[in-house]
Amino acid sequence: MLRRGFQMAVILGHHGTLPGATHLLPRFNPASAFGSSTESLVSRFCQEMTKTKNYALPNASWGPDMLSLYHEFLEKTKTDGWVRVPSFRSNRDHIRGFKLPLELSANSDKSDWRLFTRCIEREGQGFEYVIFFQPSEKKSVCLFQPGPCLEGVPGFAHGGSLAALIDETFSKTACLSGEGLLTLNFNIRFKNLIPLGSLAVLNVNVEKIEDQKMYLSCVTQSRDQQTVYAKASGTFLQMQLEEESSQQ
Amino acid sequence: MLRSCTAGLRSLWALRGRREGAARLSADLQPARRLFSTEKAVHKDWALPNPSWSKDLKLLFDQFMKKCEDGSWERLPSCKHTCTYKSEDFKTYFLDPQLVEGEGLSQAQLFTRGFEDGLGFEYVIFNNNDEKRTVCLFQGGPYLQGIPGFLHGGAIATMIDVAFGSCAAISGGAVMTANLNINFKRPVPLCSVVVIHSQLDKLEGRKLFVSCNVRSVDEKTLYSEATGKKLPLAILSLVSAVWGVFVWGGVELVWFVLVF
Numbered sequence: 001m002l003r004r005g006f007q008m009a010v011i012l013g014h015h016g017t018l019p020g021a022t023h024l025l026p027r028f029n030p031a032s033a034f035g036s037s038t039e040s041l042v043s044r045f046c047q048e049m050t051k052t053k054n055y056a057l058p059n060a061s062w063g064p065d066m067l068s069l070y071h072e073f074l075e076k077t078k079t080d081g082w083v084r085v086p087s088f089r090s091n092r093d094h095i096r097g098f099k100l101p102l103e104l105s106a107n108s109d110k111s112d113w114r115l116f117t118r119c120i121e122r123e124g125q126g127f128e129y130v131i132f133f134q135p136s137e138k139k140s141v142c143l144f145q146p147g148p149c150l151e152g153v154p155g156f157a158h159g160g161s162l163a164a165l166i167d168e169t170f171s172k173t174a175c176l177s178g179e180g181l182l183t184l185n186f187n188i189r190f191k192n193l194i195p196l197g198s199l200a201v202l203n204v205n206v207e208k209i210e211d212q213k214m215y216l217s218c219v220t221q222s223r224d225q226q227t228v229y230a231k232a233s234g235t236f237l238q239m240q241l242e243e244e245s246s247q248q
Numbered sequence: 249m250l251r252s253c254t255a256g257l258r259s260l261w262a263l264r265g266r267r268e269g270a271a272r273l274s275a276d277l278q279p280a281r282r283l284f285s286t287e288k289a290v291h292k293d294w295a296l297p298n299p300s301w302s303k304d305l306k307l308l309f310d311q312f313m314k315k316c317e318d319g320s321w322e323r324l325p326s327c328k329h330t331c332t333y334k335s336e337d338f339k340t341y342f343l344d345p346q347l348v349e350g351e352g353l354s355q356a357q358l359f360t361r362g363f364e365d366g367l368g369f370e371y372v373i374f375n376n377n378d379e380k381r382t383v384c385l386f387q388g389g390p391y392l393q394g395i396p397g398f399l400h401g402g403a404i405a406t407m408i409d410v411a412f413g414s415c416a417a418i419s420g421g422a423v424m425t426a427n428l429n430i431n432f433k434r435p436v437p438l439c440s441v442v443v444i445h446s447q448l449d450k451l452e453g454r455k456l457f458v459s460c461n462v463r464s465v466d467e468k469t470l471y472s473e474a475t476g477k478k479l480p481l482a483i484l485s486l487v488s489a490v491w492g493v494f495v496w497g498g499v500e501l502v503w504f505v506l507v508f
Contacts, residue, residue, distance in 0.1 A: 092396045100395065104435065109396040113438065116400035119368065119391035125355070148356035158359035159425050160409050164402020171394075183401045187429045196356060 038135045041176050045094065046083050046133075056087035056131065061124020065199040065223055066145045073132045073141065085131040085140075085172055089118050098241040117168045125149045129165060131172055138177040142169040142202035144220075146194060156193035162200070162220065162230055163188050169204050170216045170234040177206045180214040180236035188232040199223055212238045295326035295373065300366025304441040304465045305387045312374045312383065324373045324414060328361040360410060367391045371407065373414045380418050381447040384411040388438060399436040407444060408460055408474045415446040416456040416478035423456060423478040430474040441465050454480050 058067055076082040088094055092109060099105055120126025128145040144165055152158030167186055174180025194200045200220050208215040214236040220229040297306055315321040360369040370387040386407050394400030409425055416423045436442055446460035456478040462471040 090393065090396065095396075100397075104395060104398070109393065109438065110390065113390040113393045113396075116392045116394060116403050119363070149362040150359045151356040152359055153424075154356065158406065159428075160402065160406025161359055163405040163409070163428065164400060167400070167402045167405065182395075182435070183432050185429070185431050186401060186405060187427070188405075189427045190425050 037179075038138070038177060041179070042083055042133070042135050045176060046085055052088050052093050054086045054088065055118055056085060056129070059123045059128075061128060061145075061147070063145060063197060063199060066128065066143055069143055069199065069201070069223060070130060073143075077132070081134065081136060083133045083135060085133050085176070087118065087130070088115070090115050095241060097244055099244050101239055101242060115168075116164055120147070120149050127161070127165060129168075131169055133173060133176055135176070138173070138206040140169055140173040140202075140204040142204065144194075144200045144202060145198070146196055146200070148196055151196060153193055156195055157200075159188075159190055162190075162194065163232075166202060166204075166218050166220065166230070166232045167234065169202050170218065170232075170236065173204050173206065174214045174216060174234075174236040178209055178214060179238050179240055180216075181239040181241075182237045183234060184213065184237050185235040186232070187234070188230055190230050191228045192230075194220075194229050200229055207233075209238075214238060292328065293325040294328060294361050295324060295371070298365045298370075300387075300389070301370060302387060302439070302441055305370065305385055308385045308441065308443065308465065309372060312372075312385070316374070320378065321374050321376050324375060326361065326372070328357050360406060363389065363391060369403070369407065371410070373411065375414060375418060377418055379447075380415070381445065382411055382415045382418075384414070384444040384446070385441065386444060387441045388436065390438060393438055395435060397438055399438050399440075401430075401432060404432075404436065404462065404472060405430055408446075408462070408472075409476070411444045411446045411460055412458045412474075412476040412478060415448055415458050415460075416476075419448055419451060420454075420456045420478060420480050423480055425476060426455075426479045427477040428474065429476070430472055432472045434469060434471050436462070436471050442471060443467070449475075456480075 058070060062070070073082060074084065077084055090109070090111075090113060092111075092113075117127045117129070124145075125147040126149045128147060129142055131140055131142045133140045142165065144162075146157035146161055150157045150161040152160070163186070166188065167183060170186075171180070171183070199222070201223055202218055202220045204216055204218045206214060207217050216234045216236065218230075218232040218234075220232070221227060222229070297309055301309070312321060313323065316323055360371070363369065367389045368391050370389060371384055373382055373384045375382050384407065388399040388403055388407075392400050392403040394402070405428065408430060409428060412425065412428070413423060442462050442464060444460050444462050446458055448456060449459050450457045457475065458478060459473070459475045461473045463469060464471070
């Protein structure tokens, strides 16, 4: 049982909760403690997959700010234990070998369905982002460069696109930090607009884990931290994935 | 902040002038409305049925179009781009030239209207001005996935924000979102239709408090509830608004800003 807990890893997506979420709490194994399993979750989840495109890599559309900060964090993956989180076109790619809990697995998905934050294929047009995770501190940094297809107010990123990316970063952080799976609550306070094509830096922290709920916070600001774009908080429900049986 | 406040004021006005989230102007402000009737670009209205709409969505659309017949409800048109010639002036004055010159920016389009039919956000908003509430019919397509098989919470958040904007604009004119708080109750199956009911709860000075719930077509399933706070753009910085007006030089626009 402990071993299964350790193998749980991976991702998942987000959102929503199951009917009667508060008494949902399906088969959660308290023995899969969060501290030691974070490393297991990371090693299971953050493996590069040769046959599936990883979108969390630089491309020609990345501006100089995004590139230079990316390389700074890449250095930290070698020296300070940071992990670059891979990003695939669908969360289904992230849970190979595992399946969603029964209540969530009733809805099948199709192979050409896409993760919202990877919905726009053309480089530089939509969400350009990469998430770096620090396992020992349960925190993440996401570098975000919104493209012209994310426009709200002309010349600036739509508030919904930022909300989506904060939720995405919350989700990956919650999953790697302790099998946080479903968003229960999401709160965002907008402060300033993000110009399209510029770099925004999301700093996410796990504030607390209590009663099978994970509480996360996020501050989104410019690279020099002079402009705060938004502050957000989220609550995630911890749920374990199930291993797929050999028949599947 | 100055730049983004002015940017917000200008662009929200252009965006909402006669489209989705349209600012509802009193009779006194009719001259400002005429300013936008001379827009050069002709935009397709995306808030109309297309082949990707499910039966549920079409049925609901027809029901609400019937309600529009007596004038109590109205359908909001929805475009893919904002008024292009004004956007160009705006970008020249308020954005970093390097960003403006990049090819990417000229391809900008409204986030929620940037997908091929059926792949992303399919939605239409109906306003009830007397009751200060809106109904948004929304079908989330396969490019909006979160957990496999379900709609991404960020997509729900985006639509709630759009619905709030329309609702708040009835009373507040050009508005911007200050705060959004969403409680998720159940995941929404991808490609299903939901109904977002928004209403204005209270007006506190210049702040507009709105709330909504997201339900299934038969109203039996509650997917999420949300509250939000909107602010009129003018409150963010009257100085920046006046500065913006000076640059644009439109008399009608000055009047609009000062009134708000």
